[in-house]
Amino acid sequence: MLVERIVEALGGAILIKSTQGKGTLFQIKLPLTLAIMDGQVLRVGEQIYIVPLVAITESVRPSKGSLHAPAGVAEMVTIRESVLPIVRMYELFDITPTNTDPTQAIVMIVENEGRLAALMVDELLGQQQVVVKNLETNFRRADGISGATILGDGRVALIVDVPGLIELARNRTPVATY
Numbered sequence: 001m002l003v004e005r006i007v008e009a010l011g012g013a014i015l016i017k018s019t020q021g022k023g024t025l026f027q028i029k030l031p032l033t034l035a036i037m038d039g040q041v042l043r044v045g046e047q048i049y050i051v052p053l054v055a056i057t058e059s060v061r062p063s064k065g066s067l068h069a070p071a072g073v074a075e076m077v078t079i080r081e082s083v084l085p086i087v088r089m090y091e092l093f094d095i096t097p098t099n100t101d102p103t104q105a106i107v108m109i110v111e112n113e114g115r116l117a118a119l120m121v122d123e124l125l126g127q128q129q130v131v132v133k134n135l136e137t138n139f140r141r142a143d144g145i146s147g148a149t150i151l152g153d154g155r156v157a158l159i160v161d162v163p164g165l166i167e168l169a170r171n172r173t174p175v176a177t178y
Contacts, residue, residue, distance in 0.1 A: 003028075035132045041125040041157065042108070045095040048157040049121075050130055050149060055162040057109045057116065059124060062102050074169070077107060077118050084109065084118045087169040092144060098122040112163045119165070132159055144168045 007014055012030040039050035040059075060079060067086075068076040074085040086107065090097035099105035099122055107118035130149040135142060146161035 036129055037132055037159075038127065039130050039159065040108070040127050041151070042106075042121045043098075043123040043125055044089045044093070044121050045097045047093070047095050048125070048151065048155055049089070049160050050157050051108065051110065051119070051160045051162065053127065055110045055112065057111055059106055059108045061105070062107055062118075064103050067102055075102075077102065079107070079109060079118065082116060084116050085169070086118045086120055087165060088120045089165075090120075092165065092168055092172070110162050110166075112166050115166070117166050117169070119160075130157070130159070 004014055007028055007030065012028065015027040015029065016024060017027075018024040038053040040053055040056055042049050042051065058079075062077045062079070066078045068078065068083070070076065075088075076083050077086050078084075086102060088097075088100075090100075097105075099120075102120055105120050105122055106124060107120050108124075109116055109118055130151075132147045132149060134147050135145065142158075144161055144165035145158045146164065147159040149157050149159060151157050
């Protein structure tokens with residue numbers, strides 16, 4: 001009760017999901033105001049993004065034989081016997097990529113609530129801690145983006161909201177495995 005009031009006062013929410021015989025999952029969601037996080041810096045086209053390290057399981061360059069495009073569903077890639085939907089970030093954010101061929105790009109495997117997806121990116125630029133700034137204070141809310149940061153060289157990098165990005169991709173190309 002006390003925790004719930006504190007979380008709600010901060011603008012957050014507590015989600016509880018119980019499954020008989022398996023247990024209960026508690027999720028506490030808090031708004032992103034100002035925080036420091038570890039992130040993977042990456043490039044898609046000329047735009048720099050940061051993906052929280054906690055959401056990343058691995059990054060690979062897929063082979064042609066691992067790609068699948070079933071009719072009516074999202075393009076898929078097989079990684080370690082798991083078939084994952086490919087999320088082409090350049091399509092979602094309407095930017096010009098360096099690579100449109102997944103075998104020439106990198107797919108970053110991300111996890112959200114036990115579900116995996118493969119984000120297609122042009123280049124991994126390294127990992128670093130960043131100060132997260134909320135975009136909604138000065139701009140409008142952007143689907144798939146949770147905030148921004150200023151890099152050491154003065155460039156602005158957008159911070160990817162992995163659950164929001166996956167939801168955005170799912171709404172554009174329905175597929176059961178997102």
